Amino acid sequence: MKFPLASLASRVALALGAAGLLLAGLPALAWQADNGDGSYSNPPLNADYPDPDVIRVGHDFYFATTTFANSPGLRILHSRDLVNWRIAGHVLPRLEGGPAFDLTGGSVYRRGVFAPSLRFHDGEFVIAFTVVGQNTRICRAVQVAGPWRCHSLDRAAFDPGLFFDRDGSAFIATAIGSDGTVTLLSLDKSLSRVTEARKVHYIPGAEGSKLIRRGDWYYLFNAIPRRLAMTISRAKALTGPWETINAIDTATSGGHQGAIVDLADGRWWGFVMQDKPAIGRITNFSPIFWQDDWPVWGTPEAPGRVPARAVKPVQGQPLAQPDTSDEFDRPQLGLQWAWNHNPDDTRWSLAERPGWLRLKATRADGFWTARNTLTQKGQGPYSRGDVRLDLSGLAAGDRCGLGTLGKVNAGIAAVRTEDGRLRLERHTIIDNGDRQPATTLPGPSAALDANGVTLRLEMDFVRARGRLSWLDGEAAKPLGDEFELIYDWRTGTFQGPQVALFCFNTGTGKAGQVDVDWFRFSDKRAE
Structure with a gap:
């Protein structure tokens, strides 16, 4: 489809007026993908939402994403148009599997919950995921919020x-990039x-498998991390034989x-x-x-790549983004927040001082090991x-x-x-990996x-630079270099870099708060 904005005017005039009113009333947002004219700009979420899996239930879309060691874990977002998203909830109130999830005797940074697969089956949301070092888990809920x-x-x-065929049969496709063998696991009715476990295909370096059925064809999507690319395979049976083509990649066409x-x-839409x-x-x-029963990213006029700007897949939906600001005047934390590991719930409160x-302060020998660091x-x-x-x-x-x-862990x-x-x-503490000192x-x-202070964190991802300041009245005073x-x-x-609110004590005396x-x-640059 061509993209002349003028041709959209007659179809979205009413939506434009509503969008303008909504824009005027919204809090500041770092990135508003909805352009208000029937189009959107990529990415809809300009933040670190990796390993996506997206499904539709009726007219609603749901997006599951990796959360690693963050708690609560396994975030799910909701949209009515694939452009305007809000956080719907988390699958895991806490992470289980050992004391390191509580930052006791070690940490699980870079581990934890990876690459969930979300489906809707028999009136329930079903999600499969694997915590590093544990067996795969399957969770079910009637409501996506749990x-x-x-x-x-x-x-x-x-x-x-995770995949459910038309007769209700359940399967899991799995491959790891160090090998590339795609194994199909058959599940019983109770999941x-x-x-049965059967090797059905081989793609060098493949992982991140997704299974879809359209018409008589099964489609298998795989990431190839070593070259940040995606392959698409298709077959008339889950057991093959499969034929495979290269699709898109991060460097030139929009993702992997x-x-x-x-x-x-x-219609169909792609996410990458x-x-x-x-x-x-x-x-x-x-x-x-x-094209010849293969999905092609983009449009016939610009095939093979994710467009920077395109017509919204669904028109007329209100603007939305995940929350950012918080006045801490509600009985629970906003869904945008997550702890760096499982929190010690005796060491934080929204009730002891309402509002x-x-x-x-938790005991820690430094920032990296400090529990109850609150992030977004x-x-x-x-x-x-x-x-x-x-x-x-x-x-x-x-x-x-x-x-x-x-x-890079910079703090004031x-x-x-x-x-x-x-x-x-x-x-400023730079983590160099498990085997290297920071x-x-x-x-x-x-x-x-004075006992009160306002601190400021600025993150400029275009320049890849951050700055920390404290406010003396209205004037911001940077503390240290960018x-x-x-x-x-x-x-x-x-x-990607997360905002962090922290409070820890490195001594042996009584800790405070x-x-x-x-x-x-705010998305407005400080003057």
Whole structure:
């Protein structure tokens, strides 16, 4: 389909007026993909939402994504048009499987929950996923917000691709990139037991399998991480024989891991993950067309690539984005927040001081091992987060403040000295992997003469630079130099830089607390 915006006017005039009103009333957003004229710009979510799996139920779309060690785990988003998304909930209230999920005796950064596969079957949402080092789990729920009931299979299926055939038979396709053999697991009706495991195909380096059926054809989508590309295979039977073609890739055409989802009117749309060096792995959405019974990303006029801008697949839906700001005036945390590992629920509260989030300092030898660090995703292309802190409860040795969690962990911490004074201190810690010591860069400090302070984190993903400041009245005073924003799957958290609210104590005396009045997000650059 050609994309002359003028030709859309007559079809979306009413939607435009409503969109304009909605735009005027929305809080600041880092990225609004809906252009308000019947078109959208990729990506719909300009943040690290990796390993996508997207399904349609009626007129609703659901998007499941990897969450690694973050708790709650396994996030699901909801949309009515594949462009405007809100967070619907999380499958796992906590992560299970050992003390490291509680940051006890080690950590599980870069591990945890990977590559979920979401389906809807017999009136229930069904999701399959594998926690690193554990067997594959299958969870079911009537409502996507839960509660979910889960059980484990007798084996680990890497990046499981759950599939229900037309007769209700259930399968999982699985492949790991170090090999590439695609194995088809047959499940019993209760989805609790593998009844057969059969090798059905081989694609060098394949993983991230997704299975779809259209007409008489089965389609198998696989990521090839070593070249950040996608293959598509098809067969008339799940057991093959399969024929395979190369599809798209991150470098030239828009992504590598993903699949396709059908629309209510019978059209199909594609979703695909793309690696970015600063923000992480984003998910793009694309029209597709069919050519000789093969799905092709893009349009006949511009085939083989994800468009930067396209007509929205569904018109007339209101603008939406995941929440960012939080006044902490509700009885629960906003769905945008996640802890760095399972939290110690005795060390935080929204009830002890209504209207405030209280973070009680946890014992830790440093930022990387500090439990109860509260995070949300960095938002591109530019975002600014301000947080207001009451420091009157800080004890000697407490380090509480705002920063980033990722490969480069930069923070600005309020510290109570032994003589009772307050100071602000910068830290920058670069994680170099499990077998290498972290790089710690000393930073400057500044004296505080009041128990209240506003801290600011700026993340410019275009320049791949972050900055930390504190506000003296309306004036922002940077503390230390800018730092890099880096996504690196080998080190850090395997995620793009996350906003981090932290409070820990490295000493042996009585730990204190910090009260957080609000966190306010803006996409406007500070003057």
